[in-house]
Amino acid sequence: MAHPVLSQLLDAERVVITTHIRPDGDALGSQIALGLFLRKLGKHVTLLNADAPPRNLEWMLDLSDVTTFTGALKQLKKINEADALVIVDTNGEERIGKLGPILRDATAPKLLIDHHPGPENWFDYQLLRTEASAAGEIIYDLIAEHDADLIDADIATALYAAIMTDTGSFRYGSTTARVHQVIADLLERGGIVPEPVHVAIFDTRLPSSLRLLSRALDTITTVYDGQLAYIVVSLDAMNGAGARSDEAEGLVSYPLSLEGVRAVVMFLETPSGIKCSFRSKGDLAINGWARSFGGGGHRNAAGAYLRDEPLRDAIDRVIAAAPKHLDLGEEYELSDEISDDDLALLASFQGKL
Ligand SMILES: [Mn+2]
Missing domain, CATH: 3.10.310.30 (Diaminopimelate Epimerase; Chain A, domain 1)
Known part of the structure; x- marks a missing residue:
């Protein structure tokens, strides 16, 4: 039995995927990888965000188009006609910016794919794993559950960027042996190497x-x-x-x-x-x-x-x-009581205040 979120996605024809405001590497990487995977399955996919990517992640737009929400009718139509709306790497209306209230009120099923605790209650289906190092790790599992052979160089690059950035280049506590196994599989299946991704993200700073x-x-x-x-x-x-x-x-x-x-x-x-x-x-x-x-x-x-x-x-x-x-x-330790030192100080003021 496929996870309900995967079943919903497999049944859908038109999918809109969004992520949080000020998108980071995990947000964009997860969104793009999921979008590329669904396109390979022949679905019409729209990647739509409230904010444009930061400068050091603009290269990720070469992996897939990601549009910034302007309120244009064409964009609203995509949301209205979608069979599934996916929110990745965040779980609250406010964190989705201008798109938040629009997605929340939309009629299509809302699917959450995230690793943050405490999601809001308006999602119809949730794929929530708070122990995951990145939303990208969950997307990897979702794709692998269906068909890992669909992981190509672009999907692998997007997921590598997602997991690498959210683990602080594989140093945070969330970095497990399993994370390295996922990364090894991405490098092998995608035929990619890590260095250019690190250079693109960290070594392209302005004076x-x-x-x-x-x-x-x-x-x-x-x-x-x-x-x-x-x-x-x-x-x-x-x-x-x-x-x-x-x-x-x-x-x-x-x-x-x-x-x-x-x-x-x-x-x-x-x-x-x-x-x-x-x-x-x-x-x-x-x-x-x-x-x-x-x-x-x-x-x-x-x-x-x-x-x-x-x-x-x-x-x-x-x-x-x-x-x-x-x-x-x-x-x-904070105390509401007045300390001995303060009492002595107050006593010294007696009659002088
Ligand atoms: Mn994340």
Whole structure:
């Protein structure tokens, strides 16, 4: 018995596939690989996203066309006429951007293929594996369940990019022996080699992005005895470097390379609010911390968005809340009681206030 999501896809003639806003390697790679697979089965496939890919992933558009949603009638017609709507690598309406409410209200069955916990309840069929290293790993299994021989060079390249980027080049905790087996199979079946993919994604930076890196590195601050670090990318720094906001992608990993640092937050100032990216090492879960600010994500990588708040206030508020969500040691446990030191200080003020 095929998985219900696979059965739905095999029965469908016209399929629309989308992914999250600010698409990353896993988002695009999974979307493109699934699209190419379904096209090989003779289906009409439309890949439609709210946002265009970042500059370092534009090469992926050579593997397959991916259109950016403009609200054009032609695009709405594709959604209305589809027999299946697939959402990959995200599980919430807001994360799909402008396409979110349109897909949610569409009549065709909504199929979720994802590895994030806590999906919203409007999907008709779910292929959800939170232990998967990437949505791309789930797409690989889906294709292999039907016919692994359909994996060609383009599908293998898309899936390699998906899994490689979402595992931090095969170093995060999600990187298992099984992940390497999947990768080995992709290299063999697709007849591809890894290096050009890494070069295309990591070694095609603009001078502005290194100028931004230099400004951002200067802001790195450690707190809680060096257990936490944060890095700030202000609009000023962005403008000064002549960089675009997608060039800040990846900066969050720099403070994580400090010895002793267990978790990191990057504060990225945008015209509409502060984007916070949380990262941690090992068993330290930071998604609860992100969730307390209206965000969410995985154990070691999560995000949140703060609106209507100056950058400095956002930083102070998020950093001050850390001990509530992370075990940073007894001395940082938050208490509503007034400490002995504070009582002594208050006593010294008696009569003088
Ligand atoms: Mn992913």
